[in-house]
Amino acid sequence: MNLGILGSGQLGRMLALAAHPLGIRPSCLDTRDNPCAAAVMPYTKADLTDEAALRRFAEGLDVVTYEFENVPVTAAEIIAETVPVYPPPAALAAAQERRAEKKLFQQLDIPTARFAVIDTADDIAAALEQIGTPSIWKTRRFGYDGKGQYVIRRLADAQHAWDDTKKAPAILEEQITFERELSIITVRNRVGEIASYPLTENEHRAGILRTSHAPATNVDAALQRQAEGFAHRILNHLDYVGVLAVELFQVGANLLANEMAPRVHNSGHWSIDGAVTSQFENHLRAVCGYELGATDARGAACMLNLIGNTPDPATLTGFERTKIHLYDKAPRPGRKIGHVTTVTNDEPTLDRILRTIQPVIADAADG
Ligand code: ATP
Numbered sequence: 001m002n003l004g005i006l007g008s009g010q011l012g013r014m015l016a017l018a019a020h021p022l023g024i025r026p027s028c029l030d031t032r033d034n035p036c037a038a039a040v041m042p043y044t045k046a047d048l049t050d051e052a053a054l055r056r057f058a059e060g061l062d063v064v065t066y067e068f069e070n071v072p073v074t075a076a077e078i079i080a081e082t083v084p085v086y087p088p089p090a091a092l093a094a095a096q097e098r099r100a101e102k103k104l105f106q107q108l109d110i111p112t113a114r115f116a117v118i119d120t121a122d123d124i125a126a127a128l129e130q131i132g133t134p135s136i137w138k139t140r141r142f143g144y145d146g147k148g149q150y151v152i153r154r155l156a157d158a159q160h161a162w163d164d165t166k167k168a169p170a171i172l173e174e175q176i177t178f179e180r181e182l183s184i185i186t187v188r189n190r191v192g193e194i195a196s197y198p199l200t201e202n203e204h205r206a207g208i209l210r211t212s213h214a215p216a217t218n219v220d221a222a223l224q225r226q227a228e229g230f231a232h233r234i235l236n237h238l239d240y241v242g243v244l245a246v247e248l249f250q251v252g253a254n255l256l257a258n259e260m261a262p263r264v265h266n267s268g269h270w271s272i273d274g275a276v277t278s279q280f281e282n283h284l285r286a287v288c289g290y291e292l293g294a295t296d297a298r299g300a301a302c303m304l305n306l307i308g309n310t311p312d313p314a315t316l317t318g319f320e321r322t323k324i325h326l327y328d329k330a331p332r333p334g335r336k337i338g339h340v341t342t343v344t345n346d347e348p349t350l351d352r353i354l355r356t357i358q359p360v361i362a363d364a365a366d367g
């Protein structure tokens with residue numbers, strides 16, 4: 001099986017690391033110089049809008065997937081003319097644009113935060129009137145790790161956001177007072193079988209994911225079913241193949257969908273060490289036409305992102321029951337450069353170990 005990956009970041013790198021043992025030969029294409037995925041598979045440097053390069057890349061491949069959601073939809077469509085591309089390009093289109101994504105959620109009866117659409121300066125006052133404050137301004141495209149987002153408390157904040165983003169189309173979203181953030185990672189294969197990981201609890205700071213705890217504690221069967229229900233509707237509606245992540249806000253016993261990612265997701269990294277089958281392996285199984293692997297957790301797991309900077313590997317190896325994943329990326333403020341995952345048999349042990357890790361990581365990183 002020859003697998004092509006569009007994109008070359010850490011998600012591609014971890015997909016490749018999961019591909020080799022399955023006998024899948026990965027290769028990737030992207031525009032970057034010396035990307036971290038190039039260390040573990042052949043890399044083609046080309047523009048994602050270079051039609052000839054995309055066609056050359058597709059030659060000899062059996063299936064193509066992508067590892068970031070800002071792959072131009074046209075790139076996926078060009079490749080799909082000759083080689084199957086999973087997840088389907090329609091999923092990419094929906095996830096790239098916040099209005100399209102929200103519309104899809106509404107169409108599938110998946111609850112979301114109330115929102116208003118901003119296309120021109122004339123829409124701003126009406127949007128504030130409709131949604132109220134505090135609210136969150138989000139550019140519709142190219143947002144990640146909280147980039148392109150502004151907390152809006154008064155009209156002047158909205159004017160600032162509009163100018164600061166060079167008048168980029170946006171949505172204004174109600175600020176949700178949630179109990180916690182969760183995510184559901186699901187996977188659907190080519191014959192429509194679906195498997196879901198246990199709900200994961202996620203902690204963000206400054207818009208960036210810091211930790212994921214799985215299985216999330218205090219999750220009853222109804223909450224897990226609710227989350228799986230949202231994901232299943234999206235998967236089946238799009239005739240989706242691969243891993244899909246849906247980010248959720250919990251408010252009381254109810255869930256709201258924040259956004260979806262048509263790819264392996266940072267909040268699923270714990271599954272490499274903490275689940276029977278990792279999200280990366282299951283994504284590969286799905287897109288390559290194989291059966292899915294079991295998604296059960298092996299214990300209580302917590303993944304901590306290494307952001308900005310990291311203690312040296314020798315220090316990381318000293319952590320009890322903890323696995324290290326470095327991405328070979330240069331340190332830079334706010335940049336995800338690795339993660340560690342602790343897996344234990346019970347929550348008290350997990351708590352105890354995390355208390356020894358967290359201060360060391362926080363000292364090295366930016367927050
Ligand atoms: P990423 O791609 O890293 O997941 P993003 O930049 O696409 O992030 P969101 O997921 O929409 O952006 O928002 C990032 C974080 O900001 C959320 O995980 C949540 O903590 C907070 N946030 C976003 N929208 C809301 C909201 N409507 N109410 C409250 N908090 C919010």
Ligand code: MG
Pocket residue numbers: 247258259
């Ligand atoms: Mg998000």
